[in-house]
Amino acid sequence: MKKSCLILFAFLSLHTFAQKFEGLALTPPMGWNSWNTFATHINEKLVMEMADAMVSSGMKDAGYTYLVLDDAWMAKERDSGGNIIADPQRFPHGMKYIADYVHSKGLKFGLYNCAGTRTCADYPGTRGYEYQDARFYASQDVDYLKFDWCNTKGINAEEAYTTMSKALKAAGRPIVFSLCEWGTNKPWQWAESVGHLWRTTGDIGNVFAGDKKYGDWSALGVLHIIDMQDSLRKYAGPGHWNDPDMLEVGNGLTESENRAHFAMWCMLAAPLIAGNDIRKMDASTHDILTNKDVIAIDQDSLGIEGFRYATKDSVETWFKPLKNGDWAVCFLNTSNAPQKVAFKWKEEAVNDTLSNRQLDAKTTTYQLRNLWTKKSAGTTKKDLSATVPPHDVLLLRLTK
Numbered sequence: 458m459k460k461s462c463l464i465l466f467a468f469l470s471l472h473t474f475a476q477k478f479e480g481l482a483l484t485p486p487m488g489w490n491s492w493n494t495f496a497t498h499i500n501e502k503l504v505m506e507m508a509d510a511m512v513s514s515g516m517k518d519a520g521y522t523y524l525v526l527d528d529a530w531m532a533k534e535r536d537s538g539g540n541i542i543a544d545p546q547r548f549p550h551g552m553k554y555i556a557d558y559v560h561s562k563g564l565k566f567g568l569y570n571c572a573g574t575r576t577c578a579d580y581p582g583t584r585g586y587e588y589q590d591a592r593f594y595a596s597q598d599v600d601y602l603k604f605d606w607c608n609t610k611g612i613n614a615e616e617a618y619t620t621m622s623k624a625l626k627a628a629g630r631p632i633v634f635s636l637c638e639w640g641t642n643k644p645w646q647w648a649e650s651v652g653h654l655w656r657t658t659g660d661i662g663n664v665f666a667g668d669k670k671y672g673d674w675s676a677l678g679v680l681h682i683i684d685m686q687d688s689l690r691k692y693a694g695p696g697h698w699n700d701p702d703m704l705e706v707g708n709g710l711t712e713s714e715n716r717a718h719f720a721m722w723c724m725l726a727a728p729l730i731a732g733n734d735i736r737k738m739d740a741s742t743h744d745i746l747t748n749k750d751v752i753a754i755d756q757d758s759l760g761i762e763g764f765r766y767a768t769k770d771s772v773e774t775w776f777k778p779l780k781n782g783d784w785a786v787c788f789l790n791t792s793n794a795p796q797k798v799a800f801k802w803k804e805e806a807v808n809d810t811l812s813n814r815q816l817d818a819k820t821t822t823y824q825l826r827n828l829w830t831k832k833s834a835g836t837t838k839k840d841l842s843a844t845v846p847p848h849d850v851l852l853l854r855l856t857k
C-alpha cells in the first residue's frame with residue numbers, strides 16, 4: 458500500500474509539477490522575431506542592428522523584451538558530435554556572442570527549432586536530440602525557444618513537446634517555451650503544463666481580409682485568424698497563452714488595418730511578437746506598436762482573453778475584462794466601407810460567465826477613453842455613437 462502511494466506520488470510529481478518553468482510569462486510575451494520580414498535571410502549584423510533598434514526606437518521601453526531568431530540560424534548539418542551549430546558564415550562568432558550582445562542591451566534572446574527531423578526551411582530538427590539541444594540553449598544563455606512542427610510524420614505532438622519541455626527543465630536555465638504546432642493537435646487542451654504559449658493556427662500572412670495563396674498552402678489573413686480564436690479563450694491565462702501568430706503590423710497592411718490587427722491581438726491577450734523591420738518603420742507603425750495604453754490591454758495582469766459580444770452590419774463588438782473592474786471594448790469594422798456604431802450602454806447586458814464579471818452601466822458610470830486618440834470619449838451615461846473607418850477599430854477603455 459505504502460509503496461503504491463509512493464509510486465503514485467512520484468508519477469504525479471513528474472507529470473504535474475516538473476514539466477515547465479513557472480512564472481516566466483505571467484503576461485503574454487512581447488518581442489521581435491525575424492521570420493515575417495527576413496525568413497531565412499538572417500545574419501549577425503542584422504540581428505545586432507535589430508537589437509540596437511529595439512532600444513533606440515522605444516520598443517524595449519514599450520515592453521518588447523525578446524529578440525528571437527527564427528528558422529535558418531543554424532548550419533545545414535550537425536557537427537560530428539551531433540551538436541547543433543550556428544551557421545559559420547552568417548553567424549561567424551556563434552550564438553553566445555549574439556546572446557551576450559542582446560543581453561547587453563537589456564533584452565532577452567530567443568532561438569527556434571522544430572520537433573521534427575528537419576525544420577520547415579530544411580535545417581537540422583531536434584527529433585532525437587532534445588536533451589543535447591536543450592543543454593546547448595542553456596549554455597548559450599538562450600531565454601526563449603520557439604519549437605515548430607515540420608517533418609513530424611508519425612510523431613505524437615503531446616509527447617514530443619513534453620519531451621522538449623522536460624529537456625529544457627533538466628538543462629536548468631529558465632526558458633520560455635513557445636509551441637508552434639499550428640493548432641493541429643489542439644495544444645490548448647494539453648499544453649498548459651508543457652509550455653508558455655501555443656500557436657492556435659497556421660501561419661499569418663500580411664493580408665487583412667481573406668488569405669494569401671502560396672502554391673499549395675495559404676497564409677491566413679488577420680480576420681480569418683480572429684475568427685478562429687473565439688472558442689479558445691477559456692484555455693488561456695497567466696503563464697499559458699493562445700498564440701494567434703506573430704504581428705504583421707508594418708508589413709504592408711494599411712494604417713487602419715495595422716491599428717485593427719494590433720488592437721485585436723491586444724483584446725485577445727495574444728503574445729505581441731513584432732515581425733517588421735524595426736530599423737526603418739514609419740511613424741504610424743511605430744506609434745501603433747508602442748502605444749502603451751493599447752499594450753496595457755494586452756498585458757493586463759488578470760490575463761483574461763476578450764470575447765466577441767455581438768456582430769452587426771460588419772461590425773464586431775469585443776469586450777475584455779481588466780483589473781480594478783475596468784473593461785476594454787473594441788468595435789472592429791470588418792468591411793470595406795465606413796460603419797456607424799451605436800451602443801446603448803444601459804440597455805446592453807455585458808456578462809462574462811468565464812470571469813464572472815458584469816459591465817453594469819445602469820448602476821455604475823464608467824469613464825470612456827479612446828486609446829488611439831488618447832482622448833476622453835465621455836461616459837457611459839450617454840449612448841455611444843461613432844463611425845469606424847473601413848478595416849479599422851474604435852478602441853475604448855472603460856474605467857469606473
Ligand code: GLA
Pocket residue numbers: 492527528569576577578605637659660
Ligand atoms: C513555420 C512556422 C513559422 C516559421 C517557419 C520557419 O511555418 O509556423 O512561424 O517559424 O515555419 O520555417
